[in-house]
Amino acid sequence: MFITKKHLSRRTVLRGLGASLSLPFLDSMMPAQTALSKTAANPKSRLMCIYVPHGAIMGKWTPAAEGKGFEFSEILKPLEPFRDYLNVVSDLAHPMAGGENSDAGADHQRSAAVFLSGVHPEKGVEAHVGRTFDQAYADRMGQDTPLPSLELSIEDVSLSCGAGLACAYMNTISWKTASTPLPMENNPQVVFERLFGDGRNDAERAARRTQASSILDSLQGEIASLKKQLPASDRTRLAEYLDDVREIERRIQKAATAAPAGLTVPDAPVGIPDSFSDHLKLMFDLQVLAYKAEITRVSTLMLARETSTVVYPESGIRSGFHSTSHHSDVAENMDKFAQINRYHISQLAYLLKKLQSTPDGDGNLLDHSLVLYGSGISDGNKHNHDPLPVLLAGGASGQILGGRHLRYSKHTQMSNLLLSMLDKLGVPMDKFGDSTGKLEI
Amino acid sequence: MKRWIITGMLAVLAGSGSYGPTAAVAQTGTASPERAFLNQYCVTCHNARARTGGLALDSLDPAHPGENAETWEKAVRKLRAGMMPPSGAPRPDRSVTDGFTAKLEAELDRWADAHPNPGSTALHRLNRNEYARVIRDLLSLDVDVSKLLPADDSAEGFDNVADVLRISPSLMDRYVSAAAQISRLAVGDASIGAATATYRSASGDGAGEIPLGTFGGLVVHHNFPLDGKYSFKVRGGGGVPYDNRVSKVEVTVNGEPVKVVEVGYYVTADFQLDMTAGPQTLGFALIDKDPQPIATTWKVPPNSVGPTTVAIAGPLSSTGPGDTPSRRRIFICKPQSASEELPCAKKILSTLARRAYRAPATDDDLEILLGFYQRGRNASGFDTGIQSGIERMLVSPRFVFRFEEEPAGLAAGAIFRVDDLELASRLSFFLWSSIPDDELLNLAVQGKLKDPAILEQQTLRMLNDPRSDALVKNFAGQWLYLREVKTAPAPVNGELRRAFERETEMLFQSILRENRNVLDLLNADYTFVNERLARHYGIPNIYGDHFRRVAIKDEARRGLLGQGSFLLVTSVADRTSPVARGKWILENLLGTAAPVPPPNVPALEESAGKNEPRSVRQQMEFHRRNAVCASCHKIMDPIGLSLENFDLVGKWRDADQGVVIDASGELVDGTKLNGVASLRKALLSRSDVFVTTMTEKLMTYGIGRSVHYYDQPTIRSIVRNAVQNDYRFSSIILGIVKSGPFQMRVKGSGGA
Numbered sequence A: 001m002f003i004t005k006k007h008l009s010r011r012t013v014l015r016g017l018g019a020s021l022s023l024p025f026l027d028s029m030m031p032a033q034t035a036l037s038k039t040a041a042n043p044k045s046r047l048m049c050i051y052v053p054h055g056a057i058m059g060k061w062t063p064a065a066e067g068k069g070f071e072f073s074e075i076l077k078p079l080e081p082f083r084d085y086l087n088v089v090s091d092l093a094h095p096m097a098g099g100e101n102s103d104a105g106a107d108h109q110r111s112a113a114v115f116l117s118g119v120h121p122e123k124g125v126e127a128h129v130g131r132t133f134d135q136a137y138a139d140r141m142g143q144d145t146p147l148p149s150l151e152l153s154i155e156d157v158s159l160s161c162g163a164g165l166a167c168a169y170m171n172t173i174s175w176k177t178a179s180t181p182l183p184m185e186n187n188p189q190v191v192f193e194r195l196f197g198d199g200r201n202d203a204e205r206a207a208r209r210t211q212a213s214s215i216l217d218s219l220q221g222e223i224a225s226l227k228k229q230l231p232a233s234d235r236t237r238l239a240e241y242l243d244d245v246r247e248i249e250r251r252i253q254k255a256a257t258a259a260p261a262g263l264t265v266p267d268a269p270v271g272i273p274d275s276f277s278d279h280l281k282l283m284f285d286l287q288v289l290a291y292k293a294e295i296t297r298v299s300t301l302m303l304a305r306e307t308s309t310v311v312y313p314e315s316g317i318r319s320g321f322h323s324t325s326h327h328s329d330v331a332e333n334m335d336k337f338a339q340i341n342r343y344h345i346s347q348l349a350y351l352l353k354k355l356q357s358t359p360d361g362d363g364n365l366l367d368h369s370l371v372l373y374g375s376g377i378s379d380g381n382k383h384n385h386d387p388l389p390v391l392l393a394g395g396a397s398g399q400i401l402g403g404r405h406l407r408y409s410k411h412t413q414m415s416n417l418l419l420s421m422l423d424k425l426g427v428p429m430d431k432f433g434d435s436t437g438k439l440e441i
Numbered sequence B: 001m002k003r004w005i006i007t008g009m010l011a012v013l014a015g016s017g018s019y020g021p022t023a024a025v026a027q028t029g030t031a032s033p034e035r036a037f038l039n040q041y042c043v044t045c046h047n048a049r050a051r052t053g054g055l056a057l058d059s060l061d062p063a064h065p066g067e068n069a070e071t072w073e074k075a076v077r078k079l080r081a082g083m084m085p086p087s088g089a090p091r092p093d094r095s096v097t098d099g100f101t102a103k104l105e106a107e108l109d110r111w112a113d114a115h116p117n118p119g120s121t122a123l124h125r126l127n128r129n130e131y132a133r134v135i136r137d138l139l140s141l142d143v144d145v146s147k148l149l150p151a152d153d154s155a156e157g158f159d160n161v162a163d164v165l166r167i168s169p170s171l172m173d174r175y176v177s178a179a180a181q182i183s184r185l186a187v188g189d190a191s192i193g194a195a196t197a198t199y200r201s202a203s204g205d206g207a208g209e210i211p212l213g214t215f216g217g218l219v220v221h222h223n224f225p226l227d228g229k230y231s232f233k234v235r236g237g238g239g240v241p242y243d244n245r246v247s248k249v250e251v252t253v254n255g256e257p258v259k260v261v262e263v264g265y266y267v268t269a270d271f272q273l274d275m276t277a278g279p280q281t282l283g284f285a286l287i288d289k290d291p292q293p294i295a296t297t298w299k300v301p302p303n304s305v306g307p308t309t310v311a312i313a314g315p316l317s318s319t320g321p322g323d324t325p326s327r328r329r330i331f332i333c334k335p336q337s338a339s340e341e342l343p344c345a346k347k348i349l350s351t352l353a354r355r356a357y358r359a360p361a362t363d364d365d366l367e368i369l370l371g372f373y374q375r376g377r378n379a380s381g382f383d384t385g386i387q388s389g390i391e392r393m394l395v396s397p398r399f400v401f402r403f404e405e406e407p408a409g410l411a412a413g414a415i416f417r418v419d420d421l422e423l424a425s426r427l428s429f430f431l432w433s434s435i436p437d438d439e440l441l442n443l444a445v446q447g448k449l450k451d452p453a454i455l456e457q458q459t460l461r462m463l464n465d466p467r468s469d470a471l472v473k474n475f476a477g478q479w480l481y482l483r484e485v486k487t488a489p490a491p492v493n494g495e496l497r498r499a500f501e502r503e504t505e506m507l508f509q510s511i512l513r514e515n516r517n518v519l520d521l522l523n524a525d526y527t528f529v530n531e532r533l534a535r536h537y538g539i540p541n542i543y544g545d546h547f548r549r550v551a552i553k554d555e556a557r558r559g560l561l562g563q564g565s566f567l568l569v570t571s572v573a574d575r576t577s578p579v580a581r582g583k584w585i586l587e588n589l590l591g592t593a594a595p596v597p598p599p600n601v602p603a604l605e606e607s608a609g610k611n612e613p614r615s616v617r618q619q620m621e622f623h624r625r626n627a628v629c630a631s632c633h634k635i636m637d638p639i640g641l642s643l644e645n646f647d648l649v650g651k652w653r654d655a656d657q658g659v660v661i662d663a664s665g666e667l668v669d670g671t672k673l674n675g676v677a678s679l680r681k682a683l684l685s686r687s688d689v690f691v692t693t694m695t696e697k698l699m700t701y702g703i704g705r706s707v708h709y710y711d712q713p714t715i716r717s718i719v720r721n722a723v724q725n726d727y728r729f730s731s732i733i734l735g736i737v738k739s740g741p742f743q744m745r746v747k748g749s750g751g752a
Helices: A075-086 A107-115 A133-141 A188-195 A202-225 A232-257 A278-290 A323-326 A331-356 A413-422 B024-028 B033-041 B065-080 B092-113 B128-139 B171-189 B325-330 B338-356 B363-380 B382-393 B420-431 B437-444 B452-464 B466-479 B482-487 B496-514 B532-538 B562-569 B578-588 B616-623 B627-641 B678-687 B687-703 B711-723 B729-737
Strands: A044-053 A086-093 A152-153 A175-177 A298-302 A369-376 A390-393 A404-413 B194-199 B217-224 B229-236 B247-253 B254-264 B268-275 B278-286 B306-322 B416-417 B526-529 B548-549 B664-666 B670-672 B742-747
Touching: A044 A107, A044 A133, A044 B452, A075 A086, A075 A331, A075 A369, A075 A390, A086 A175, A133 A413, A152 A188, A152 A278, A175 B382, A188 A202, A188 A278, A202 A232, A202 A278, A202 B171, A202 B382, A232 B171, A278 A298, A298 B363, A323 A331, A323 B338, A331 A369, A369 A413, A390 A413, A413 B437, B033 B092, B033 B496, B065 B616, B065 B687, B128 B171, B128 B338, B128 B466, B171 B325, B171 B382, B194 B217, B217 B229, B217 B306, B229 B247, B247 B268, B247 B437, B254 B268, B254 B742, B306 B338, B338 B363, B338 B382, B338 B437, B363 B382, B420 B466, B420 B687, B420 B711, B420 B729, B437 B452, B437 B548, B452 B466, B452 B678, B452 B729, B466 B482, B466 B496, B466 B687, B482 B496, B482 B562, B496 B526, B496 B532, B496 B562, B526 B532, B562 B578, B578 B616, B578 B627, B627 B664, B670 B678, B678 B687, B687 B711, B687 B729, B711 B729
Parallel strands: A044 A298, A044 A369, A086 A404, A152 A298, B229 B254
Antiparallel strands: A086 A390, A369 A390, B194 B306, B217 B278, B229 B268, B229 B306, B247 B254, B247 B278, B416 B742, B526 B548, B664 B670
């Protein structure tokens, strides 16, 4: 429902047959030379955090040499063209993802929730973790865009959560507060409408914006005057609802005043593409578009949920993602899993290329972005959380040098990296999650 | 609304004065039979020092379990399910264990009668499935809600558990835009933009219908928002690329032929039609004579290039809102003059608001809605005014949340009955996943619903109403994992997946509609098949796409354990998973959570290459050589292994990878197993455990919160009553509706 740009000439008839959906469909609508960041020195980097479940074959992920000029490992090879933008970060751990004696073994259930929070997800139906890294950044640097952040997934939510833990731990990696998971959206069409809204022309869009504003305005009055004898916990929820109403009102006002930029909105995608790579590319395209149009600067994406049984025929591996991750330390099985790891990395290469080829200010979007990619699990066969597969891409507006394999001392909390990255992103904090200090990055 | 405040909910049956000191008993020489039972069979592991499973029973008094009800309920659960004592340990006769357990339960129930605790549910928000049904019942409009609202989290296996139905800015955002889109669709607003919907046949997400008397094709139900012109694109190919053939396809609208077009893999029929607004049924039928033999159940014969995909886009241009079910539902009056407009708007909006808010609309409610009506009216006329009022209604907290008030002047911890209107909503969301209808609402407004006779009569009426299919879709769909059938990883085509899902839905539905014994879910001597499914199961002489009831001749296929839905969702991509099957049965049919694997599970010492075990059973046995794994896997695996005659897609097999299937094993209680029939018999021998588990699941779903130890006495009493009614479905539903947790709340601390 947010319209940021004028001159939106959206053709009436949307895409035809779903099967004919070709990618990247958004290219046509990006005027190649339109730099949307108007000032040369735009200090606000885009931040994208991508989660992959089940860990990786670390022996085939971690480059042998440290520092600059390292040789790309088998899994990371597809990223070699982006060496100068890349930092492989080794020997990080997420101790908070482990179970305690009382409720051991819930590693899959906890890993995604810990990844960006560094907080142990508590047991019980009601979720409790901690505000995540992306939201810490969005709270400071995402408030002047129509959407503070965008949360995306490839898989729909599922019923299998287990181990007496809230399903939200597995359904999202983004938490606005300790108890507010941000739901992830997997339908590109819905994402598209969130970015560009509906309405056939400027006048209609403006009218709908006004209507939405008055509705939200009157909701505040209605909530205030609800003279109900409600339990204290219900009143707390109602207060949260009121906060959300105000937040949406703020976003609409932002959308109304956002700067025009000669952007032509493309046809909306139709539904969810059948193939994983088509689906993922579309989600990448939408994020790049949202960055470029400054609709948002922060996004999170889950390639799959923990314990996902999805099969990736395009990777050449015909067994399910989760069962392949349980490779039993058999060389042949480990090769198979590494092949899936590499397949995921090859998809990431598409994103980096897209960012790199999108002009932005005095450079390109990759110069002005920070992409964090990794898993909350190390060895999928053991469910351990040390050392984690993690890499960074993008220049973060000149804040981070690339081309390095960074190795820290063993068992370094990943929260230390998150804390240090917040520094680089201009949101310094003293502590984050279970951090014990800052890292040189 | 008058409230019934109940402070001492039920008569106190047991004098609390009779309770003796607890810890001392264990030490006295005159140990009770219960103490002796514990000493002999339990405390070797479950003592204060070892605390196996976090349980110490040596210091607790079995004569007075109420004071440690949470602990004792755990023990009762394990004993009832036959999980304790573990295999290998000395085990008394089942009658002895049952006697001990019954005594414990009786004491726990007595305690609960004296100390009632109906619990409290958090503030409920409409979830996505409920939202869709509410819109249908309120506005006679079917919407694809998956495009409007994000998916909900779930807990305890259900997506209507109030604790996890949180609000977030992005959800709020979606509510606001959903309200705008739905209200415009409902009144047929002229500004509705073009939208595209794609329908597919054959594999995947196609509609389960085939045009009658044709060679194949697909049937599409589509809602056209306005009278006007729409674009259609029909493509063929049956999924086979590089096929240059072209087929003739007849297009029908509500059965009337309107056009013949040609389609193929490379030929898309692209045409426009003038459509009237509202839901219409379109047929795209292959009318070529195909020289190849045709399998009648394929939506498109495998060797043909019939229609496989239909995309409908529009409206491209419109001539007006038309006469749709939604407009007939909304516009109960039509102003003939300007002076009639406001009274008519008032009538329309107050009627809708009463249903939407599940209570008579107050003056304040109406004032807000009429304000929005006026804005729209002034901008673009009466219909837009109504649209604007509906839009506002659909984001009201009164619509989105199900508030339940606390009576003033009650102390924290006091128990009170929810008021009649709140009860009406509880009932309709339980049975229909939707708002009360006028009959239920009227009784609640009159304060009559709390009357047990009326409540029972309404419950039975609602169960018999077609809207109770919500229990099939939302309760059984989640409890029995039917929602997972569509995406389960094992390789099955979409048509068979739909058949699996439909079969179990229809079995559950037959138990609901015919008020049958719920054990039929495990043991029915009938099932529902179409040709495709019958072929899969090896049932002869079933032709055509429609589902019909058939008697089961093959013992193996009786009940859920022989059904494709269950067998598919418990398999992985390339093999069966006895662990998953065993775990699933433990959790969903026996109510015993399988233990989670220990952290940092050690790798299996599997040797690579030629010595690798081959059958699934051999792999499992390999796994169990590890003692840490074995302790739990010996509980789960035998259950799953007894089902090994069913392959990963539920087809019968006698061998796995060339190794003859061995479906033998032993349950933890010593029961010998050999094949599915023996497992079913074992489950039926603990039918009370199955019915208790089902009641627990229904209760969780019905009240929208986790079931706790203090709910167990209520559940036992529901099951006890149900057994006297042959476990009829309605007896369990009525038991829940009449229970404390369903009708009462505990006043929260810190409440106003």
